[in-house]
Amino acid sequence: MAAVDLTTHPGHLARRLQQAHYLLWTTMVSEEITSPQYGVLNALTAEPGLDQRTVGERVGLDRSTVAEVVSRLCRRGLIEKVRDASDARRWLLRLTPEGAAVHRKLTVRTARMNHVFLAPLSGEEQAVFLDMLRRVADAAEELKGADRVGV
Amino acid sequence: MAAVDLTTHPGHLARRLQQAHYLLWTTMVSEEITSPQYGVLNALTAEPGLDQRTVGERVGLDRSTVAEVVSRLCRRGLIEKVRDASDARRWLLRLTPEGAAVHRKLTVRTARMNHVFLAPLSGEEQAVFLDMLRRVADAAEELKGADRVGV
DNA sequence: AGATATTAATCAGTGTACTGAGTAATTCGG
DNA sequence: CCGAATTACTCAGTACACTGATTAATATCT
Numbered sequence: 158m159a160a161v162d163l164t165t166h167p168g169h170l171a172r173r174l175q176q177a178h179y180l181l182w183t184t185m186v187s188e189e190i191t192s193p194q195y196g197v198l199n200a201l202t203a204e205p206g207l208d209q210r211t212v213g214e215r216v217g218l219d220r221s222t223v224a225e226v227v228s229r230l231c232r233r234g235l236i237e238k239v240r241d242a243s244d245a246r247r248w249l250l251r252l253t254p255e256g257a258a259v260h261r262k263l264t265v266r267t268a269r270m271n272h273v274f275l276a277p278l279s280g281e282e283q284a285v286f287l288d289m290l291r292r293v294a295d296a297a298e299e300l301k302g303a304d305r306v307g308v
Numbered sequence: 309m310a311a312v313d314l315t316t317h318p319g320h321l322a323r324r325l326q327q328a329h330y331l332l333w334t335t336m337v338s339e340e341i342t343s344p345q346y347g348v349l350n351a352l353t354a355e356p357g358l359d360q361r362t363v364g365e366r367v368g369l370d371r372s373t374v375a376e377v378v379s380r381l382c383r384r385g386l387i388e389k390v391r392d393a394s395d396a397r398r399w400l401l402r403l404t405p406e407g408a409a410v411h412r413k414l415t416v417r418t419a420r421m422n423h424v425f426l427a428p429l430s431g432e433e434q435a436v437f438l439d440m441l442r443r444v445a446d447a448a449e450e451l452k453g454a455d456r457v458g459v
Numbered sequence: 460a461g462a463t464a465t466t467a468a469t470c471a472g473t474g475t476a477c478t479g480a481g482t483a484a485t486t487c488g489g
Numbered sequence: 490c491c492g493a494a495t496t497a498c499t500c501a502g503t504a505c506a507c508t509g510a511t512t513a514a515t516a517t518c519t
Binding site: 161165173203261 | 310311312314321322323326329331344350354367415422425426428437438442443444
Binding site: 342344345369370372373376377380395396397398 | 505513
């Protein structure tokens with residue numbers, strides 16, 4: 158009794174949205190490189206030589222996850238880690254030429270994939286949708302710093 | 309060069325939305341029971357005695373994931389598995405009294421959490437947002453079946 | 460009946476994501 | 490200038506999520 162309709166729950170829909178995106182990504186963009194991995198390549202394209210923690214901040218990956226993603230990209234020869242000479246705690250990250258090439262190729266495919274992904278919405282709706290996603294995600298993000306989540 | 313703004317990418321925002329939801333869930337609903345686990349409890353509240361595969365269908369969990377989630381809920385004594393007498397391949401799932409109690413408790417908290425999660429949007433916007441999430445997720449889901457066999 | 464296909468569930472492998480504990484390097488306060 | 494806090498990163502553990510391969514039971518089709 159008192160079962161609920163999950164399709165009215167934003168959390169359930171958020172998970173389903175990500176599963177939907179995963180499906181389109183693997184079929185339309187790449188089976189080898191994942192979306193978060195592409196995010197890292199993109200961050201390092203914009204700002205070469207970033208340290209690991211800052212890359213995570215840019216892409217939305219926590220300290221542990223960014224370490225794993227970075228190690229996979231290293232293993233595949235798409236980025237390289239070098240110790241920061243002025244602060245030996247840091248790894249500075251940089252794209253290899255192969256990494257830059259992969260980023261260029263996937264950028265084109267990602268644009269096509271985004272088009273298909275958002276196709277159920279009209280052009281105006283798409284802008285509204287992205288704006289709402291940002292607002293909701295950002296608001297929760299800010300609660301992270303706060304002591305408690307108010308009721 | 310040619311780096312892209314990830315905040316215009318729906319896939320990136322979908323992942324961030326789910327992270328945001330995870331944060332609110334663990335702080336406002338439960339640290340023990342996850343959102344997908346709650347989904348299973350909810351499905352079995354609506355339809356007791358479902359088999360594992362159908363539960364996965366209702367909640368949006370694939371065959372492997374639903375097996376893991378179900379085994380965790382069993383280990384915690386919230387649901388129980390019984391072999392289907394008429395089809396010995398199937399496990400039929402049912403809530404225990406504890407499972408039903410947990411579902412009731414979390415349903416209340418989840419409603420509060422959803423309220424906070426969507427607070428950045430106006431009442432009208434919230435309805436539009438949920439509708440858009442459903443439309444985009446459903447559309448990608450359909451591409452799954454339309455396996456585009458060029459036979 | 461017997462070979463074949465289908466179906467439910469499991470298992471191994473990979474990848475994202477979080478927490479808490481631990482290590483090493485740097486910075487800060489007295 | 491030395492001990493304490495902070496910072497960057499690592500590591501172990503847990504949980505979702507998908508794929509491909511496998512096992513067991515059922516259904517189907519000559």
